[in-house]
Amino acid sequence: xxxxxxxxxxxxxxxxxxxxxxxxxxxxxxxxxxxxxxxxxxxxxxxxxxxxxxxxxxxxxxxxxxxxxxxxxxxxxxxxxxxxxxxxxxxxxxxxxxxxxxxxxxxxxxxxxxxxxxxxxxxxxxxxxxxxxxxxxxxxxxxxxxxxxxxxxxxxxxxxxxxxxxxxxxxxxxxxxxxxxxxxxxxxxxxxxxxxxxxxxxxxxxxxxxxxxxxxxxxxxxxxxxxxxxxxxxxxxxxxxxxxxxxxxxxxxxxxxxxxxxxxxxxxxxxxxxxxxxxxxxxxxxxxxxxxxxxxxxxxxxxxxxxxxxxxxxxxxxxxxxxxxxxxxxxxxxxxxxxxxxxxxxxxxxxxxxxxxxxxxxxxxxxxxxxxxxxxxxxxxxxxxxxxxxxxxxxxxxxxxxxxxxxxxxxxxxxxxxxxxxxxxxxxxxxxxxxxxxxxxxxxxxxxxxxxxxxxx
Numbered sequence: 001x002x003x004x005x006x007x008x009x010x011x012x013x014x015x016x017x018x019x020x021x022x023x024x025x026x027x028x029x030x031x032x033x034x035x036x037x038x039x040x041x042x043x044x045x046x047x048x049x050x051x052x053x054x055x056x057x058x059x060x061x062x063x064x065x066x067x068x069x070x071x072x073x074x075x076x077x078x079x080x081x082x083x084x085x086x087x088x089x090x091x092x093x094x095x096x097x098x099x100x101x102x103x104x105x106x107x108x109x110x111x112x113x114x115x116x117x118x119x120x121x122x123x124x125x126x127x128x129x130x131x132x133x134x135x136x137x138x139x140x141x142x143x144x145x146x147x148x149x150x151x152x153x154x155x156x157x158x159x160x161x162x163x164x165x166x167x168x169x170x171x172x173x174x175x176x177x178x179x180x181x182x183x184x185x186x187x188x189x190x191x192x193x194x195x196x197x198x199x200x201x202x203x204x205x206x207x208x209x210x211x212x213x214x215x216x217x218x219x220x221x222x223x224x225x226x227x228x229x230x231x232x233x234x235x236x237x238x239x240x241x242x243x244x245x246x247x248x249x250x251x252x253x254x255x256x257x258x259x260x261x262x263x264x265x266x267x268x269x270x271x272x273x274x275x276x277x278x279x280x281x282x283x284x285x286x287x288x289x290x291x292x293x294x295x296x297x298x299x300x301x302x303x304x305x306x307x308x309x310x311x312x313x314x315x316x317x318x319x320x321x322x323x324x325x326x327x328x329x330x331x332x333x334x335x336x337x338x339x340x341x342x343x344x345x346x347x348x349x350x351x352x353x354x355x356x357x358x359x360x361x362x363x364x365x366x367x368x369x370x371x372x373x374x375x376x377x378x379x380x381x382x383x384x385x386x387x388x389x390x391x392x393x394x395x396x397x398x399x400x401x402x403x404x405x406x407x408x409x410x411x412x413x414x415x416x417x418x419x420x421x422x423x424x425x426x427x428x429x430x431x432x433x434x435x436x437x438x439x440x441x442x443x444x445x446x447x448x449x450x451x452x453x454x455x456x457x
Contacts, residue, residue, distance in 0.1 A: 027377025028273060029114060029144070029340055032062035032295075033196030033258050034333035035160065037326055038104065040071040041078040046325040048086035050295075050333070055315035059088075060295050062335055063114040064142070066196030068160040069104040076107045083109060101136035102126045106158035108140040114375070115142040115154075123157065124179040130168055133176035135160050139183065144270075144340050146372060150190035151435025152270065152341055157184075159197035161208065173201065173208035181211055184222040184261075190435065192270050195223055195259045198331065202253065204230035212259060223259035226272045226336060227280040227292045240302040241285050244294050244332045247306035247323050251297060256331050258292070264338065269382050269433045273337040285313050291337035296322040306332070342384035342405065344434040345370035352416045352424070352446030362415040365396070365442065367430060371405035378406035386432035393417050393424040394444050414444065421450030 036047075051060050065083075070076055076098045083093040096108040097120060110117060118141040126135040137159050144152040157180055162172040184193055201209050204225075213230075214221040233239045233254035244256035263269075265276035274290040281287040285298045296306055298313040311319040322332060346367045355361045365388075371381035384403045388396040395415040403410045416424055428442040 027375070028380030029064070029338040029376070030060075030062045030335055031064045031066070031156070031194065031196065031258060031338065032060065032333050032335035033066045033256055035068040035198040035256060035331040036070065036079070037328075037330035038069050038071060039067075039079065040075050043325050043327065044078070044082045046321045047079070048082055048089075049321035050318055050325050051083070052086040052088040053314075053318040053321060054088075055313075055318055058314065060333065060335060061088075063111045064156065065109040066140075066156055066158045067107045067109070068158065068198050070098065070107040071104060072100065073098045079107065080109060096120050096140050099136065099138070102128070103135045104160065105136060106138050106160065108138070108156065108158060110140075110142060114145055116145060117142055118153070121183075123183045124176060130172070131175070133172055133179070134162050137176055137180060145375065147341070147343075147436055149435040150188045151192075151438075153188070153191045154270075154338075155184075155187055155191055155193035157193065157195040157197070159195060159199070161197065161200045163200045165202065169200075170206055170208065173199070173206070174211060177208040177211035181222050191261075192263050193222075193261045194264065195257075197259075198256050200255050202234035203232040205232075222261065224262055224265050224276060226258070226260050226265055226274060226276045227290055228276060228278060229254075229280045235303070237302055238282055241282065241287075241297060241299040242280055242294050243297060243302070244334060246326065246329055247296065247301070247332050248326045248328050248330060249305060250303050251301040251306060252303055254294075256294075256334050258334055258336055260336075268385060269435065270341045271339050271382060273339050273380075291335075293335055295333045295335060297332055337380075339380055339382045340371065340376050341435045342382050342403075342433060343370040343372075344384055344386065344430060344432045344437055344440050346430055346440055347442060349443040349445075350414060350428075352444070354447045354449055355416060355418055357418055357421050357448050357451050359418050360415070361418060361446075362413040365412045365414045365428070366409050367401070367403060367412065368409045369403045369405040373405055373407075376405075378404060381405035382433070384432055384434065386430050388412060388428060388430060390414070390428040390444065391426040394426045394428065396428060416444075416446045416448070418448045421448045423447050 080095045084091045092111050092113045094112050121139040123137040123139050126133045140156045162169050212221045212223045235252045242254050243251045245253045264272050278289045296314045300307045308316045308319045347365050369384035390396045424446045426444045430440040
């Protein structure tokens with residue numbers, strides 16, 4: 001089949017499945033962020049239920065988990081163990097090395113069947129000084145499983161910013177935001193990145209948030225809010241569906257967020273599964289435009305503890321587990337889903353053999369999306385978007401083409417130019433959004449046999 005469709009993913013098809021996929025996490029890449037509240041160990045069943053419990057087919061089940069308020073290496077070990085031992089867990093979790101910095105620390109957990117861990121960087125060091133951030137900022141680098149290129153690499157920043165509303169508190173958050181922005185500017189231009197954080201920011205107009213997510217004309221920050229939900233989140237009913245704090249006492253703040261690089265919301269390749277140009281719903285938690293969720297918050301808990309009985313997102317068992325995991329105060333986790341990049345595959349060569357001069361001869365070129373459906377599911381793999389070009393002696397169709405993963409094949413008819421006799425050799429180029437093989441070459445050859453004239457006299 002020859003699909004001549006735009007490079008951008010078909011939004012109508014994607015959005016039709018988002019509502020169901022936002023709670024399933026059977027494939028794609030799910031990234032979660034969670035401040036686990038002074039975690040030194042314990043709360044095992046609570047976390048296992050919150051992470052792997054299911055309600056009406058929905059389950060958190062992340063592939064990457066960025067966490068804050070870990071107390072020690074022992075705490076990280078315990079959390080890693082509960083992830084692997086949870087009922088329903090794939091038991092393939094690993095943890096990045098723990099660094100014991102000032103105050104509590106971040107931790108990073110990842111599924112080894114989904115990503116390869118590349119390393120950790122201490123982006124900035126915290127201290128008790130009133131002019132400095134209180135805790136370390138970390139960056140954890142991973143690459144998608146079975147990919148090789150920079151375009152499948154994801155840098156995950158982890159931050160727990162200064163709490164409070166004083167000018168000093170805000171200045172200390174700004175210092176950390178500036179350091180994150182400066183580090184992001186040093187990344188390979190093909191890398192994608194995101195920030196999972198307890199920002200402790202009450203409004204999008206605060207300097208630290210502007211530093212991270214600022215928009216033109218005055219300043220463009222290095223991150224985007226994938227749910228496009230700016231405002232004064234603190235104690236505001238309008239933002240009740242995105243509040244994350246505090247499930248144990250009163251849900252009234254959007255402190256916990258995942259912010260993403262611009263390349264993760266450009267609607268092609270490695271990308272957020274959602275429509276980042278549309279704000280999150282103010283009337284339902286089950287927003288079909290987004291896979292981003294404040295897990296457990298069905299919007300009925302404003303200025304109250306998280307709803308347990310009648311919770312329409314997670315049901316009573318998971319809701320209670322989230323409250324208990326918060327340990328008397330605390331936070332809800334947030335997560336989002338990412339589509340992984342496509343992988344290109346194509347016919348490697350075409351031999352036209354010997355053809356007559358002036359004949360019309362064409363042969364098929366097949367191009368397909370070879371993304372690993374078993375690992376990521378077809379919906380979790382971006383469309384392969386590509387164009388064909390070829391040198392003299394052969395003719396290829398022009399335009400832009402797109403092919404989803406899942407077994408389909410695009411067939412293009414390539415024609416040999418038979419106007420003149422002689423050998424014909426050329427290379428056809430397939431330029432695509434495959435980050436590992438952005439240019440794929442197909443060899444073409446054939447021989448045009450000249451017309452034999454009448455015998456001489």
